[in-house]
Amino acid sequence: MQRFVAPPQPGCYMRWIMATFVLVHGAWHGSWCWKRVRKNLQYAGHDIFTPTLTGVGERSHLASPDVNLSTHIADILNLIQWEELSSIILCGHSYGGFVISGVADRIPDRIRALVYLDAFVPEDGESVFDLVSPEMAAGLRRQAAASGDGWKVEPISGEVFQVNLADRAWMNAQCTAHPIASLEERIRLSGALERVQNATHILASGFREGSPFAAAQARAKKRGWKITTVTCGHDVMLDMPEELTTLLLDHAS
Secondary structure (H helix, E strand, O other), X not given: OOOOOOOOOOOOOOOOOOOEEEEEOOOOOOHHHHHHHHHHXXXXXXXXXXXXXXXXXXXXXXXXXXOOHHHHHHHHHHHHHHHOOOOEEEEEEOOHHHHHHHHHHHOHHHEEEEEEEOOOOOOOOOOHHHHOOHHHHHHHHHHHHHHOOOOEEOOOOOOOOXXXXXXXXXXXXXXXXXXXXXXXXXXXXXXXXXXXXXXXXEEEOOOOOOOOHHHHHHHHHHOOOEEEEEOOOOOHHHHOHHHHHHHHHOOOO
């Protein structure tokens, strides 16, 4: 079968089979981080949705102590319901792995493929703070108590996430505080997510110090998912947008 081939110009892609992509950002981020990949997928003729979760980015004015993981799962479920989406390629970055897991567990029949982009792979009853180091969890809680009104945490820097030098200052300026309740809430999964047969975990090998995502990929491999590695920092959509576009388009062909 003929496969997608990228033309020589960076950022340009040939039109192929129409697909629907929903890309879910991680903590502190927003729709803005998908800008390059979104343009590539749109140019290729696909439907692409990059919602911003409640309380961050351009929706930071909606932040409150009540915003949690359930809120963010509902954000994506509502998008899918009101846009009447189906056969979705659902991608979650970092914390977004929790969000897409909750979504896929509730509507597995609408999901064509799952892509975990340097992301958590949670099991029922786990929270983000269960899957990071105790030191990191304690540090974020101290920061929220000291300077986040007890309920929000300031962004982790692009330097820590090993974002490319050209984008670090921009990323640091774009990121916003994140509601800590979403990192503390334990996800509830019924097991319906397992009905989605096509799942992939992408590990960013350039983000090493303190990264919980190598363990997430090991969990994905144990589940029989496809796994792959990219050689860049944590924000793959900023560091390697062309390569990420190609990986996503593999699910559309």
